[in-house]
Amino acid sequence: xxxxxxxxxxxxxxxxxxxxxxxxxxxxxxxxxxxxxxxxxxxxxxxxxxxxxxxxxxxxxxxxxxxxxxxxxxxxxxxxxxxxxxxxxxxxxxxxxxxxxxxxxxxxxxxxxxxxxxxxxxxxxxxxxxxxxxxxxxxxxxxxxxxxxxxxxxxxxxxxxxxxxxxxxxxxxxxxxxxxxxxxxxxxxxxxxxxxxxxxxxxxxxxxxxxxxxxxxxxxxxxxxxxxxxxxxxxxxxxxxxxxxxxxxxxxxxxxxxxxxxxxxxxxxxxxxxxxxxxxxxxxxxxxxxxxxxxxxxxxxxxxxxxxxxxxxxxxxxxxxxxxxxxxxxx
Numbered sequence: 001x002x003x004x005x006x007x008x009x010x011x012x013x014x015x016x017x018x019x020x021x022x023x024x025x026x027x028x029x030x031x032x033x034x035x036x037x038x039x040x041x042x043x044x045x046x047x048x049x050x051x052x053x054x055x056x057x058x059x060x061x062x063x064x065x066x067x068x069x070x071x072x073x074x075x076x077x078x079x080x081x082x083x084x085x086x087x088x089x090x091x092x093x094x095x096x097x098x099x100x101x102x103x104x105x106x107x108x109x110x111x112x113x114x115x116x117x118x119x120x121x122x123x124x125x126x127x128x129x130x131x132x133x134x135x136x137x138x139x140x141x142x143x144x145x146x147x148x149x150x151x152x153x154x155x156x157x158x159x160x161x162x163x164x165x166x167x168x169x170x171x172x173x174x175x176x177x178x179x180x181x182x183x184x185x186x187x188x189x190x191x192x193x194x195x196x197x198x199x200x201x202x203x204x205x206x207x208x209x210x211x212x213x214x215x216x217x218x219x220x221x222x223x224x225x226x227x228x229x230x231x232x233x234x235x236x237x238x239x240x241x242x243x244x245x246x247x248x249x250x251x252x253x254x255x256x257x258x259x260x261x262x263x264x265x266x267x268x269x270x271x272x273x274x275x276x277x278x279x280x281x282x283x284x285x286x287x288x289x290x291x292x293x294x295x296x297x298x299x300x301x302x303x304x305x306x307x308x309x310x311x312x313x314x315x316x317x318x319x320x321x322x323x324x325x326x327x328x329x330x331x
Contacts (some may be wrong), residue, residue: 007098007165009037009085010075011057012068017048019089019212024055026093032102035081040071048089067182072161076171084168086161090212092119093163097207101165104153104204110194113156113164114207115147123147126211129203130158130188131300133316134248135255136236138188139304149307156203157296158191163209170199178238184224185231192239196290222271225263229275232256237279239287244294251320258316 009027013020020039027034039052042065052059060074076084085098101112118124125147127140140160142149159166161177164187174193177186194200213219236245236252245252256276263272305317 006081007032007034007083007085007102008076008079008081009034009087010072010079011037011039011052011087011089012042012071012075013039013044013048013052013089014042014065015044015046015048016089017044017046017051020048021051021055023087023089023091023093024051024057026095027087028055029095030093030098031095032099034085034098036079038075038078040075042066042071067179068161069177069181069183069186070179072186073176073179076166076168076176079168082168084166084171086164086166088162088211090119091116091163092210094208094210097163097209100207101204104202104207106202108200109167109202110170110199111159111164111166111201112207113159113201113203114209115151115205116160116162116209116211117147118144119210119212121210125149126213127160127162128205129154129156129201130160130191131304132158132188132192132235132297133255133301133304134251134297135316135320136232136252137255137259137316138185138235139308139313141303141307144310151205153205154203156201157195157300158188159201159203161187161190162211170194173197174199181231181234182227184227185235189231189235189238192235192293192296195296196239196288196293198292220263220266220268222268225266225268225271226275226278229260229263229272230279231275232259233276233279233283237283237285237287239289239293240285241287241289242285244287244289245285254320255316258312258319262312 037057039057040060041049042062049059072086116127118126123146125142125145128142131139131141178189260272
């Protein structure tokens, strides 16, 4: 497939002008230029808007901090290009990032992502593509592992919106990100809806980016933990029906409680409770799972069990009653 060079970049911005400046510099060094860069401003007060203007971005102002999902939706709807790159401000791109993603596209590809390394390293994976357990908890495949982990290209189902490409008509077909998530897990939800719609993507490890990770607030900031805690249950409600929910109820309880234990260990237990309470107040199953989605959950959990090494996942599989072949579990 001839790689299109019609790509608009969408960058949700909320302060951190210093990070935005560095991202834009790495974007300007790309071997294939972006057609346009849209900076969607969520009420910045530190000069980030001025940085965007100085670098030739078109600024789309939001009414205060409306969250990542709404900002991205405003950006891709304003784009006129065939492809939309979604980029966090705390990302830096290797000069061949866009060229290599475009070269990896095949007919029918709905989205693409590359190898995301931890900022300041050359060999530590921040993420590749996303996987999801039946508990509604996600794993960014390879996180924390040596870069050799992420060297093989693959067909994937969920692209992390940290740094990725989406075909614009896919976003249009699925309505973009669900704005109820505000921030965090909205890309996982979109990926599950892609699975249900039969839309797949590609992982191209030659397209390298570096990510600082939760640079605005910090990984275990109470605001971050509350949103993730809430959105994990929102992911279940949005994509599961009553049959799937009942069959996964034990895994959901185990996975969610274990994640709460991790949050508590990092001093964010109250934020975890607040997020769960917020989700439970409006919890209503909305999903219509397809055979493709059920198969993905089995395969995704099997890959997590095979490849994840941290203690959370070890305890999850120990307690969730998943045998040596998670694919045989009823979902």
